[in-house]
Amino acid sequence: xxxxxxxxxxxxxxMENLYGDIISDLCAAFVGGLGLVPGANxxxxxxxxxxxxxxxxxxxxxxxxxxxxxxRSGLLMLRHLGEHDAALKVRNALEYVYxxxxxxxxxxxxxxxxxxxxxxxxxxxxxxxxxxxxxxxPA
Numbered sequence: 001x002x003x004x005x006x007x008x009x010x011x012x013x014x015m016e017n018l019y020g021d022i023i024s025d026l027c028a029a030f031v032g033g034l035g036l037v038p039g040a041n042x043x044x045x046x047x048x049x050x051x052x053x054x055x056x057x058x059x060x061x062x063x064x065x066x067x068x069x070x071x072r073s074g075l076l077m078l079r080h081l082g083e084h085d086a087a088l089k090v091r092n093a094l095e096y097v098y099x100x101x102x103x104x105x106x107x108x109x110x111x112x113x114x115x116x117x118x119x120x121x122x123x124x125x126x127x128x129x130x131x132x133x134x135x136x137x138p139a
Contacts, residue, residue, distance in 0.1 A: 003027075024052050035066030035107050038073040042080065049077040063113040066105040068094065071121065093124035100124075 003010065003023070007030060013023060028037045034053035041048045051069030059065050071094055078087035097103055103120035104110025112120070 036068045040076045049073040065114045066107050093121050093128040096124040096128045
């Protein structure tokens with residue numbers, strides 16, 4: 001209850017996998033839903049980057065999924081690899097698509113398919129630096 005009522009009181013939550021999965025799903029609601037949340041599991045020698053929502057089998061293959069979580073997971077991977085310029089270019093393009101609001105997926109009140117959203121991000125990568133300030137921010 002405290003996490004929902006006042007999430008700002010927590011700096012970190014540490015728990016086993018099952019509880020972590022439940023809490024991460026709950027917290028995704030704070031930022032718009034599971035389609036937006038990236039995931040990173042970083043060890044000493046291996047790192048895995050994935051969308052928090054997993055494979056979303058209920059909409060798999062229907063061209064309905066919001067690819068933001070996967071794109072943002074890729075941003076985390078690029079930063080982990082030290083590819084900061086590439087990560088910034090992708091992040092700025094993603095931000096541009098969201099600000100433009102013409103290619104949002106259904107979970108965000110739009111009508112775009114996964115393909116249309118992704119194509120808009122790719123197109124924005126070619127022109128985004130002209131439209132969005134190059135200010136680094138978290139994925």
